[in-house]
Amino acid sequence: MQILLKEQTRLIQQLLPMGAKNKPGRSMTPKYITMHNTGNTSKGADARAHASYLSSGASGQKVSWHYTVDDGVIYQHLSDTEQGWHAADGRGPGNSQSIGIEVCMNEGIDQARAEANAAQLVAQLMKKHNIPLSNVTTHQHWYPSKYCPALILPHWDKFVAAVETAYNGGEAQIEVSKGHSVLIEWSKGEEVKDLQSALNRHGYALDVDGTYGPATLAAVKDFQRAHGLDVDGKVGPATWAALEQEPVSQGHSVLVKWSKGEEVKELQSTLNSLGYTLDVDGTYGPATEAAVKDFQGKHGLDVDGKTGPKTWTALAQATAEKDDTLYRVQIGAYKDKSNAEAAKAAVEAAGFEAIIKMDDGEG
Numbered sequence: 001m002q003i004l005l006k007e008q009t010r011l012i013q014q015l016l017p018m019g020a021k022n023k024p025g026r027s028m029t030p031k032y033i034t035m036h037n038t039g040n041t042s043k044g045a046d047a048r049a050h051a052s053y054l055s056s057g058a059s060g061q062k063v064s065w066h067y068t069v070d071d072g073v074i075y076q077h078l079s080d081t082e083q084g085w086h087a088a089d090g091r092g093p094g095n096s097q098s099i100g101i102e103v104c105m106n107e108g109i110d111q112a113r114a115e116a117n118a119a120q121l122v123a124q125l126m127k128k129h130n131i132p133l134s135n136v137t138t139h140q141h142w143y144p145s146k147y148c149p150a151l152i153l154p155h156w157d158k159f160v161a162a163v164e165t166a167y168n169g170g171e172a173q174i175e176v177s178k179g180h181s182v183l184i185e186w187s188k189g190e191e192v193k194d195l196q197s198a199l200n201r202h203g204y205a206l207d208v209d210g211t212y213g214p215a216t217l218a219a220v221k222d223f224q225r226a227h228g229l230d231v232d233g234k235v236g237p238a239t240w241a242a243l244e245q246e247p248v249s250q251g252h253s254v255l256v257k258w259s260k261g262e263e264v265k266e267l268q269s270t271l272n273s274l275g276y277t278l279d280v281d282g283t284y285g286p287a288t289e290a291a292v293k294d295f296q297g298k299h300g301l302d303v304d305g306k307t308g309p310k311t312w313t314a315l316a317q318a319t320a321e322k323d324d325t326l327y328r329v330q331i332g333a334y335k336d337k338s339n340a341e342a343a344k345a346a347v348e349a350a351g352f353e354a355i356i357k358m359d360d361g362e363g
Contacts, residue, residue, distance in 0.1 A: 009117050013076045014051045022058040024083045024095070032098035032135045033122055034087055034142065035159070036065065037105050037149035039229075041182065041236045045106035051075040065100030067121060071113040074121060080129065087142040094142030099125055105151050105237055112176040115152060119159060119174065123166035133164060146228035150238030151176075154245070183235040187212040195235055198243040199223060205253040205261050215258030215284075222256060222306060255307040259284040267307055270315050271295065 016023050038050060047070040054064055054077050065086040066078045078084050080099055087094025103118045105111065122136055138156065139148035152159050158174055166172040181191055188211050196206045196216060204219040217233050224231045227242045235243075253263050260283050268278040268288055276291045289305040296303045299314045307315075331354075334340040344354040 009120070010073045011076065012051075012073060014055060015079065016054060016064060016077055020057070020064075021060075022054065022062055022085070023064040023078060024085060026083045026096070027081055028083045028096055030080055030097065030099045030125075030129045031131065032093065032137055033125055033131060034094055034098040034100050034137055034139055035118070035122075035149045035152060036086065036100060036102045036139045037151050037238065038068070038102050039105070039148070039150065039238055041105055041107055041238075043107040046070045046104050046109070047073050047075045049106075050102065050104070051077060065102050067099070068102045068104065069114055069118040069121060070104040070106070071110040071117065074117060080125065087139060088146065089142045092142065094139075098137075098142075099129075103149060103152065111151065112174050115159060115174045115176065116162060116172045119162040119172035120166045122163045123172070126163075126167055133160065133167070136160065136163060143228070145226075147238070147242045148228070150229070150241045154241050180235075180237075180240045182237075183212055185212050185214075185217050185233060192216070195220075195243070200253070202243065203252075203254045205255055205259045205263050207260055213258070215256060215260075218256040218258065218306075219254075222254065222308075252307075252309070252312045254309075255284055257284055257286075257289050257305060264288070267292075267315075270319060274315075274318055 019025070038045065040050075047068040050068040053059070058064065062085050064078060064084045066076065066080060066082075066084055068075045068077070083096050084100050085095055086100035086102075087098060089095055101118060101121065103114055105114075125131065126133065126136070138153060140146055140153065147153065155174070155176070162172040162174050180194070181187075183192060183195055190210065192212050193208050193210045195212070196208045196210075199216070199219045200206055200208070202223060204223075206216055206219055220235055220239065221231050221233050223229075223243070224233075224239060229238055229242060253259075255264060255267060262282065264284045265280050265282045267284075268280045268282075271288070271291045272278055272280070274295070276294075278288055278291055292307055292311065293303050293305045295301075295315070295318075296305075296311060299318065301310055301314060331343055334343065337356075340356050344356055348354050
């Protein structure tokens with residue numbers, strides 16, 4: 001069966017050769033179709049560029065997929081009946097039983113058109129291989145910690161509806177919102193405030209001041225890492241899309257270097273109760289970060305300096321287990337009161353409390 005696309009959309013076959021090191025080299029019977037976004041927002045990162053990347057060996061990475069789609073052309077890299085490396089599930093069904101489709105998200109692309117082209121392609125592949133709509137899925141389905149396809153996930157239902165329309169002979173159409181600007185460190189303005197508010201909804205504790213400073217950068221990188229995104233500190237379409245998902249409440253906020261506020265004071269007070277000597281000033285500065293890292297190292301946690309759910313839990317356990325028993329140490333017994341007072345002064349000079357207790361010899 002021939003793949004039929006709209007007249008203005010070309011399908012170009014540029015198949016990886018036999019023996020290419022970035023493909024498994026195993027056959028398959030496709031049962032699923034897996035959708036991805038490329039994650040590359042650079043200018044010029046279109047389908048042709050990704051075809052060139054795969055054909056040149058993918059920089060030595062074991063990665064390959066079947067189709068790359070942009071707003072004007074589709075490149076095919078693998079036969080539909082050949083396995084790829086795109087789902088991050090090893091020899092699981094994501095790689096061994098599914099056709100992988102990457103939708104571009106480069107600067108300047110008509111995203112709605114690209115997604116409509118992808119929906120049209122999916123519909124044709126469903127017909128060709130007798131794949132049901134219920135088996136059209138996402139990269140995140142196979143690899144839950146990976147937020148992909150980042151731009152399509154927020155309106156996945158609309159994408160599936162467009163596929164169904166195309167399957168039934170209609171024209172696939174998808175409305176895509178313009179979205180936010182790409183933000184980088186030291187960006188300023190209302191969109192930075194939107195970013196900081198969104199991060200706070202996900203458990204961070206940032207000042208909503210409109211300046212993309214070190215604390216905001218640290219929070220963005222932590223969020224990206226937790227959601228399987230590229231950890232580059234840039235807030236582009238994929239990171240915005242992940243931020244717009246409903247956050248999961250986890251009690252305390254995630255605190256990072258340069259966080260500020262009452263929860264930082266709570267953290268500092270808790271650490272001080274465990275023997276640290278921090279200023280309780282509400283600013284997560286170098287001293288607080290160093291204390292957190294020390295605590296994490298002593299309690300078998302990842303030593304990253306961030307106070308997330310695991311560190312908060314360990315702090316609570318440590319304070320609950322803290323033994324409040326006091327042990328009194330007697331330094332000596334003196335017949336001359338002046339000698340006793342001198343010993344008391346020496347103990348106090350060393351930073352300890354001391355008292356003189358009279359003993360009448362009957363105790």
